[in-house]
Amino acid sequence: MSEEPLIRCRDLTKVYRKGRMEVAPLEKLTLDVKRGEFLALMGPSGSGKTTLLNLISGIDQPTYGELWVGDREISKMRRGQLTKWRASECGYIFQLYHLVPILSAYENVELPLLLQKGLSRKARRSKVEGALELVRLSDRADHRPSELSGGQEQRVAIARALVADPALLVADEPTGDLDRESADQILDLLGELSGVHQKTIVMVTHDARAAETADRTLHLEKGKLVESRGGVGV
Ligand SMILES: Nc1ncnc2c1ncn2[C@@H]1O[C@H](COP(=O)(O)OP(=O)(O)OP(=O)(O)O)[C@@H](O)[C@H]1O
Ligand SMILES: [Mg+2]
Structure with missing residues (x-):
């Protein structure tokens, strides 16, 4: 892991407005994530975990504050630039895989x-063959999602997230729908991607055991981050 941060959030604030209702899941949040670090993010439902992942990955934009990934200020980029940036620099892994059902794993x-x-x-x-090899599914390249187990589907989704060789992977409850054995395989794989391949990983999880496999765990509570384990953040 390098000492240099890949992600830098400063006073990051997100306010959602729906009619007269206002929700601010993130308030003046400050966070550094080092290059190659595997960070677990926990917190109660509705505490803003997915919101934070969506900001870090450029799917959504902050209302206030600064967000840098490497030398790019994500918070200042336009939608079109963000889409391009995301295609090469950030892979997203979802709880329910989101594979296209009519396409093969390949x-x-x-x-x-x-x-x-x-x-x-x-x-x-x-590149596709390399990614499938990394998740150990070369022999399932021709299978459609319905012909794979949940754990295998998630490994295909991880291959899709890393095929463009992004520095950053974000994962929203990637083991939330899996049995213990498949979940452990996914966590081992994420650990390998960070430890061996130097990917920076931000993983949201509700599972304390899953969080233990990460280098550091942060809890999101009432819009703020609280450190529970691992090295000191910012
Ligand atoms: N697009 C949106 N428009 C309005 N409010 C939103 C939107 N997205 C999220 N919220 C609100 O922001 C808060 C945080 O939501 P978020 O999805 O980030 O929580 P979470 O920590 O991921 O929860 P969970 O553990 O249940 O997935 C919630 O109160 C939610 O209702
Ligand atoms: Mg969520």
Whole structure:
């Protein structure tokens, strides 16, 4: 793990307005995540965990505050720039995998590469095969999601998240729908991606055992972060 932060949040605030109702799940949040760090994020339902992942991954934008990933200020980027940035710099892993049901595992993993211009079919093939090998599913490349177990579906989703070789992976309860054995495989894989491949990972989880596999655990409570274990943050 490098000492240099990949993610820097300063006074990050998100306010949602719906009619007369106002919800502010994140208030002046400050956070650094180091390059190669595996960070677990816990907290009660509604505490803003998904909101924070959506900001870090550029799916949503903060109402106030600064958010940097590497040398890019995500909080200042326009929607089109964010979409491009995300395609190469950030992979998202969801609780329920979100694979396209009519596509094979291979085709699902290939999807993010189709957004990148100038990649030959051969270059795509080598990246997709590499990603499937990393999640140990080379022998299931032709299977559709319905022909895979939940744990295998999540491994395909991880291959899709990392196929473009982003520095950052965010995962929203990636083991929330899995049995213990499949969950452990996913956690081992995430640990390997951070430890061996130097990916920075921010994982939301409700499972204290899953959080234990990370380098550091933070709790989100009433819009603020509280450290529970691991090294000192900011
Ligand atoms: N698009 C939106 N519009 C309005 N309010 C929203 C929106 N997204 C989230 N919220 C509100 O923001 C708060 C935080 O939601 P968020 O989804 O981040 O919680 P969470 O910590 O991920 O919860 P869970 O553990 O249940 O997934 C909630 O009160 C929610 O209702
Ligand atoms: Mg959530």
